[in-house]
Amino acid sequence: MQIRCALVGMPGSGKSTLGRQLAQHSGVPFIDLDQRLEQTLGCSIRSYFEVAGEACFRDLEAQALADVAQQPGGMLLSTGGGAVLRADNRDVLRRFGSVFYLHALPEEICRRVQHDRTRPLLQGGNPLKRLRTLYAQRDGLYRETARHVIETGRSSVRTLVGMAALQLEQDLAADAAQRAAE
Ligand code: S3P
Numbered sequence: 302m303q304i305r306c307a308l309v310g311m312p313g314s315g316k317s318t319l320g321r322q323l324a325q326h327s328g329v330p331f332i333d334l335d336q337r338l339e340q341t342l343g344c345s346i347r348s349y350f351e352v353a354g355e356a357c358f359r360d361l362e363a364q365a366l367a368d369v370a371q372q373p374g375g376m377l378l379s380t381g382g383g384a385v386l387r388a389d390n391r392d393v394l395r396r397f398g399s400v401f402y403l404h405a406l407p408e409e410i411c412r413r414v415q416h417d418r419t420r421p422l423l424q425g426g427n428p429l430k431r432l433r434t435l436y437a438q439r440d441g442l443y444r445e446t447a448r449h450v451i452e453t454g455r456s457s458v459r460t461l462v463g464m465a466a467l468q469l470e471q472d473l474a475a476d477a478a479q480r481a482a483e
Contacts, residue, residue: 302473303375304329305398306465309443311436312382312423313414314403315453315461322462324377327469333379338365346381350421359387366390370397382435383422385442394446399472401465402447404440407432409454448472 304327308316317333324331335346338361342349350358362384369378370393378397384390394400405413411429414420423431444450449468451461 302477304377304469304473305375306469307378307380307394307397307400308403309380309385309394309400309446310382310403310453311405311407311410311432311439311443312420313410313417313432314382314405315413315458316379316382316403318458319403319453319461319465320377320379322458323465323469326462326466327375327377329375329377331377331379332369334362334365334369334384335379335381337369338362338381341365345419347419347421347424359383363387363390366393370394382439385439385446391442391446399449399469400447401468402443402450403453403461404443404450405453407436 306323306327306329308320310316317335320333321331338349338358339345342361346358362381366380366384369376380394385394407429410432414423415428417423422435425431449465451465453461456464
């Protein structure tokens with residue numbers, strides 16, 4: 302059995318940072334869906350949003366997610382914050398493997414991303430208001446997609462990696478036991 306794990310959560314919740322370290326810890330490749338998309342597009346997501354709009358971006362994102370999920374073998378997948386917006390994507394993620402929701406409150410995220418100019422949905426005035434709106438729309442979607450919720454609050458990345466790795470081991474054991482019983 303191989304570790305197949307996806308991270309979901311708000312922009313700025315730490316998916317890429319935690320994902321990279323958890324992948325290293327678990328000995329599986331790390332795939333950042335946004336980075337993949339940027340390689341395919343040949344430009345930043347922010348530029349693509351400006352030129353083509355969010356709807357076109359969501360189509361590409363759904364296609365990229367479906368493609369990655371079809372690849373066999375172990376992997377750690379970090380998704381973009383809006384990947385859970387489509388029901389099809391949520392299904393793909395749930396079937397993909399263990400999904401972790403990296404939970405952070407809008408106020409905390411705002412502190413982390415206040416100087417970040419790469420995230421198109423957080424540009425323009427009042428990022429905290431934007432984050433609160435996104436959180437209200439998405440928190441339930443993240444929770445319905447994920448098998449585990451990780452509170453990112455005050456813990457160090459190292460602690461979070463340890464907690465997530467433990468959960469992954471338990472998931473692998475539970476999945477193996479379920480298979481054996483079938
Ligand atoms: C988005 C989050 C971004 C990126 C795109 C849209 C969103 O990823 O996919 O800008 O809808 O929240 P991060 O969550 O890595 O910032």
